[in-house]
Amino acid sequence: MTSRLFLQAFQAILVLFVVTLAAPSFAQQGDPKPLIDQIGKADFAQAETLIGQIAATGDARVVPALQAFSDGDLYVRKSDSLVFIGKGSGANLDLTEPVTGASAGSAPKGAMTKLRINNNLRRAIRSAMGGLTLMSPDRGTRLAAADSVLRAPSAENLELLETAIAKETDGEVKTRMEEARAVSILSSDRPVEAKRAAITTIKGLGGREALGILSGAVATADPALKGELEASIKSINDTLALWDMVQNVWFGLSLGSVLLLAGIGLAITFGVMGIINMAHGEMVMLGAYCTYMVQHLIRTEAPWLFNWSLAIALPVAFLVTGAVGFVIERGIIRFLYGRPLETLLATWGVSLILQQAIRTIFGPTNQEVGNPSWMSGSFALGGLNITWNRLWILVFAVVIFFSLMALMKKSAYGLNMRAVTQNRRMASSMGIRTPWVDALTFALGSGIAGIAGVALSQIDNVSPNLGQSYIIDSFMVVVFGGVGNLWGTLVGALSLGVLNKFLEPSVGAVLGKILVLVLIILFIQKRPRGLFALKGRAVEA
Amino acid sequence: MSFKGKFGGALLAAVMSTTALHGAFAADDTIKVGVLHSLSGTMAISETTLKDAMLMLIDEQNKKGGLLGKKLEAVVVDPASDWPLFAEKARQLISQDKVAAVFGCWTSSSRKSVLPVFEELNSILFYPVQYEGEESSRNIFYTGAAPNQQAIPAVDYLMNTEGVKRFVLEGTDYVYPQTTNKILKAYLISKGVKESDILVNYTPFGFSDWQTEVSKIKAFGSAGVKTAVVSTINGDANVPFYKELGNQGIKAEDIPVVAFSVGEEELSGMDTKPLVGHLAAWNYFESVDSPANAAFIKEWHAFTKNDKRVTNDPMEAAYIGFNAWVKAVEAAGTTDTDKVLDTIIGVSVPNLSGGVATVMPNHHITKPVLIGEIQDDGQFQIVQQTPEVVGDEWSDFLPDSKNLISDWRKPMSCGNFNVATGKCGGKGS
Numbered sequence: 001m002t003s004r005l006f007l008q009a010f011q012a013i014l015v016l017f018v019v020t021l022a023a024p025s026f027a028q029q030g031d032p033k034p035l036i037d038q039i040g041k042a043d044f045a046q047a048e049t050l051i052g053q054i055a056a057t058g059d060a061r062v063v064p065a066l067q068a069f070s071d072g073d074l075y076v077r078k079s080d081s082l083v084f085i086g087k088g089s090g091a092n093l094d095l096t097e098p099v100t101g102a103s104a105g106s107a108p109k110g111a112m113t114k115l116r117i118n119n120n121l122r123r124a125i126r127s128a129m130g131g132l133t134l135m136s137p138d139r140g141t142r143l144a145a146a147d148s149v150l151r152a153p154s155a156e157n158l159e160l161l162e163t164a165i166a167k168e169t170d171g172e173v174k175t176r177m178e179e180a181r182a183v184s185i186l187s188s189d190r191p192v193e194a195k196r197a198a199i200t201t202i203k204g205l206g207g208r209e210a211l212g213i214l215s216g217a218v219a220t221a222d223p224a225l226k227g228e229l230e231a232s233i234k235s236i237n238d239t240l241a242l243w244d245m246v247q248n249v250w251f252g253l254s255l256g257s258v259l260l261l262a263g264i265g266l267a268i269t270f271g272v273m274g275i276i277n278m279a280h281g282e283m284v285m286l287g288a289y290c291t292y293m294v295q296h297l298i299r300t301e302a303p304w305l306f307n308w309s310l311a312i313a314l315p316v317a318f319l320v321t322g323a324v325g326f327v328i329e330r331g332i333i334r335f336l337y338g339r340p341l342e343t344l345l346a347t348w349g350v351s352l353i354l355q356q357a358i359r360t361i362f363g364p365t366n367q368e369v370g371n372p373s374w375m376s377g378s379f380a381l382g383g384l385n386i387t388w389n390r391l392w393i394l395v396f397a398v399v400i401f402f403s404l405m406a407l408m409k410k411s412a413y414g415l416n417m418r419a420v421t422q423n424r425r426m427a428s429s430m431g432i433r434t435p436w437v438d439a440l441t442f443a444l445g446s447g448i449a450g451i452a453g454v455a456l457s458q459i460d461n462v463s464p465n466l467g468q469s470y471i472i473d474s475f476m477v478v479v480f481g482g483v484g485n486l487w488g489t490l491v492g493a494l495s496l497g498v499l500n501k502f503l504e505p506s507v508g509a510v511l512g513k514i515l516v517l518v519l520i521i522l523f524i525q526k527r528p529r530g531l532f533a534l535k536g537r538a539v540e541a
Numbered sequence: 542m543s544f545k546g547k548f549g550g551a552l553l554a555a556v557m558s559t560t561a562l563h564g565a566f567a568a569d570d571t572i573k574v575g576v577l578h579s580l581s582g583t584m585a586i587s588e589t590t591l592k593d594a595m596l597m598l599i600d601e602q603n604k605k606g607g608l609l610g611k612k613l614e615a616v617v618v619d620p621a622s623d624w625p626l627f628a629e630k631a632r633q634l635i636s637q638d639k640v641a642a643v644f645g646c647w648t649s650s651s652r653k654s655v656l657p658v659f660e661e662l663n664s665i666l667f668y669p670v671q672y673e674g675e676e677s678s679r680n681i682f683y684t685g686a687a688p689n690q691q692a693i694p695a696v697d698y699l700m701n702t703e704g705v706k707r708f709v710l711e712g713t714d715y716v717y718p719q720t721t722n723k724i725l726k727a728y729l730i731s732k733g734v735k736e737s738d739i740l741v742n743y744t745p746f747g748f749s750d751w752q753t754e755v756s757k758i759k760a761f762g763s764a765g766v767k768t769a770v771v772s773t774i775n776g777d778a779n780v781p782f783y784k785e786l787g788n789q790g791i792k793a794e795d796i797p798v799v800a801f802s803v804g805e806e807e808l809s810g811m812d813t814k815p816l817v818g819h820l821a822a823w824n825y826f827e828s829v830d831s832p833a834n835a836a837f838i839k840e841w842h843a844f845t846k847n848d849k850r851v852t853n854d855p856m857e858a859a860y861i862g863f864n865a866w867v868k869a870v871e872a873a874g875t876t877d878t879d880k881v882l883d884t885i886i887g888v889s890v891p892n893l894s895g896g897v898a899t900v901m902p903n904h905h906i907t908k909p910v911l912i913g914e915i916q917d918d919g920q921f922q923i924v925q926q927t928p929e930v931v932g933d934e935w936s937d938f939l940p941d942s943k944n945l946i947s948d949w950r951k952p953m954s955c956g957n958f959n960v961a962t963g964k965c966g967g968k969g970s
Binding site: 072116117118119120122123126151208209211212213214215216217218219240247248251254255355356359363364365366368370371376378385387388389390459460461462463464465468469501504505508509510513 | 747777785790794806
């Protein structure tokens with residue numbers, strides 16, 4: 001009896017001992033600083049465990065450190081292996097304490113080692129940060145947190161999420177959190193009923209994201225839920241199929257706008273003037289290089305102007321390529337009017353000379369042309385994902401088209417130009433200086449190709465080969481639309497774009513392109529003058 | 542590169558190729574080396590750098606006292622990204638300029654075009670670019686990666702580290718992506734990946750409108766299984782591809798892209814901030830931390846007089862090939878093709894990542910495989926590095942070539958020995 005009592009007492013003491021022993025280590029787990037310092041020595045797998053432990057402390061002060069880790073701004077000091085957030089370019093880094101955020105002076109780059117990170121760690125950080133910032137006072141942060149929980153659901157975050165939802169007052173954030181909760185429930189061990197409600201919420205979310213979540217859950221789901229899941233997946237798929245059609249139209253219009261931009265200058269030099277201008281693509285390329293030069297100057301001289309760089313590049317590109325076009329017309333083409341074959345060869349030679357000149361001056365590699373912030377990223381419109389750069393290019397192409405139209409139809413110069421192209425001798429005898437009009441028209445076409453280059457620099461390589469990739473498409477658009485007719489170029493470009501984008505998903509990009517070419521050849525056989533044929537005396541001239 | 546330096550180089554090359562004709566009697570005091578890279582046309586973007594690298598290596602060797610007591614002399618020609626012209630220029634280098642060896646080519650098409658010329662005239666070509674394998678020639682040394690030194694380890698990384706179970710094989714429509722994807726598909730299926738989890742897709746050369754393709758990738762990736770893209774997209778089409786990825790918000794954490802043709806050079810024309818975390822597999826990155834690499838980069842900046850010029854994997858392959866040739870010539874005591882072909886097998890030279898590259902009997906070399914993640918400064922951060930791997934010319938994962946081996950040592954001397962039939966000959970003969 002006594003021995004049993006003794007044993008119990010001993011056990012009690014032992015438990016007490018263990019508790020007291022465990023207590024400080026528990027408290028230590030509450031302090032994230034040592035954990036963060038351990039990351040300095042950890043490999044990728046260990047670091048992942050550490051991030052889980054840091055998140056488990058629930059200490060929101062670690063958020064800046066995790067963010068810095070994810071951004072590659074976390075460093076370990078070589079002398080004492082302590083971890084700091086390091087910022088700043090140049091030879092020195094400004095250090096801050098990872099947890100308290102207090103400044104820790106600065107250190108030369110050589111004394112610090114950057115902590116390496118891979119995609120697994122980024123994912124772990126995203127999920128940890130999601131849990132930690134759910135209660136943040138900032139609305140945007142909470143929304144982002146709900147987003148990251150939604151993308152990386154875990155059963156551990158569920159209770160946190162529920163507390164956050166109870167406190168949340170903002171409608172949008174609350175909905176997002178509830179969606180995140182539904183996703184987390186699906187991967188938790190909650191009862192079937194809760195999961196069924198979750199599936200309905202996710203189905204309401206719609207889109208690829210929801211589809212991914214639900215399809216991922218099918219394999220491990222309760223048999224009772226299988227039917228529900230599959231029905232939801234089917235319903236989302238049906239909606240998506242509809243949106244796919246809309247998306248194809250949008251992609252087609254967007255491709256069409258690029259074709260229009262590339263072809264519109266040629267619609268003037270080839271369409272209106274009848275010059276087979278093989279150097280057209282190089283004018284586009286020169287425009288893109290003008291953008292590069294402008295951005296290069298802005299980067300070094302006036303970085304705050306960067307968002308305006310394209311607006312500045314537009315007139316520069318127009319004037320530069322216009323001037324080059326003027327010189328080409330005065331120097332070469334005017335001697336070759338009425339000799340299409342020689343014009344073709346001469347302009348082709350010019351294109352090679354321009355390409356190699358650019359290659360010699362700037363080097364053969366791509367030049368970096370940045371997107372201003374208003375041209376980066378995308379926004380969702382229903383089930384559509386519209387990227388800003390494509391939208392602006394579409395708007396830009398339409399604006400250019402109508403300005404050009406107005407210039408041709410409403411201005412005195414436009415009148416002269418049409419007069420010269422329709423009946424040169426008559427125009428000449430009315431006192432129009434036809435050679436001058438020719439030179440200006442060619443310069444205008446080249447200048448327009450140049451501003452197209454500014455826009456295309458936003459979506460394509462700025463390299464000496466830029467022009468070559470557009471020359472065939474440009475001719476295709478102009479010939480298909482009808483030589484000499486600007487409306488034809490517009491309709492031709494847009495319809496080719498849409499046709500291409502409807503073929504692409506079903507037959508692939510390679511075969512799609514071939515099919516489009518074959519269709520155009522057949523079409524030209526039927527209607528040699530293109531979609532909108534010019535009528536009247538000018539045609540025979 | 543400055544305008545002046547470039548122009549000077551071109552002038553020098555022009556002077557060299559003209560003097561080469563008249564100065565045949567002077568050939569005894571120099572050893573000529575051919576450099577066969579496009580300096581104009583579409584491939585100039587990649588190949589010009591390799592021409593510069595070769596001139597630097599030759600220059601360095603001359604500073605060390607040349608080779609066999611003679612000065613090395615570079616004969617630079619421009620095949621202008623025109624495949625038949627490659628064969629013509631190769632013939633000119635070998636028969637007119639009497640070069641001892643040629644360093645050059647980039648695309649597989651250009652290599653296939655010059656191969657018969659090198660075999661007919663019995664000269665040596667060092668080919669410095671990663672390629673699709675399925676070829677072995679007595680006269681060609683492949684110092685770039687074979688598929689098992691790049692593509693297969695990259696896919697392994699995706700499966701083991703990133704936990705990827707669904708693959709999009711996205712490529713440009715020509716021989717390298719087609720063959721590589723065929724090998725990868727067979728490999729993935731042998732690893733238990735379902736055929737329905739592999740999407741193979743091709744786009745034309747210089748493709749620039751990636752909207753549909755990227756949304757197709759997005760759709761394929763929303764099946765609830767971790768998905769990755771394996772990209773064999775060729776040079777120029779990469780910039781619009783990555784721009785579209787960034788704009789459509791595909792992050793590396795969600796759908797990582799591992800590329801086999803994107804290096805430091807390609808990234809130098811791009812804003813890499815939206816691309817951080819996407820991957821590339823090579824045998825060398827500029828960010829490799831080794832004394833040999835630091836010295837090489839320093840030399841490169843000094844030679845090009847531009848400390849922003851990046852180095853890349855094919856440059857390292859050129860470096861290895863050139864040094865292996867120098868060592869073999871020294872061992873043979875002559876530049877005679879047959880003797881050099883004998884001595885070069887087994888030659889080991891240091892690579893730039895701190896290891897050793899050995900020339901194997903199949904005319905491929907040993908290389909470590911490095912997986913790197915794109916950083917916001919346009920460099921790669923190495924996340925995995927394997928020990929040296931022997932290049933496998935005939936893939937073990939294609940039914941046609943799994944029984945073939947290549948061994949150019951005597952007495953076998955065969956590029957396509959069939960181990961099943963025990964005979965030399967078969968595919969590729």
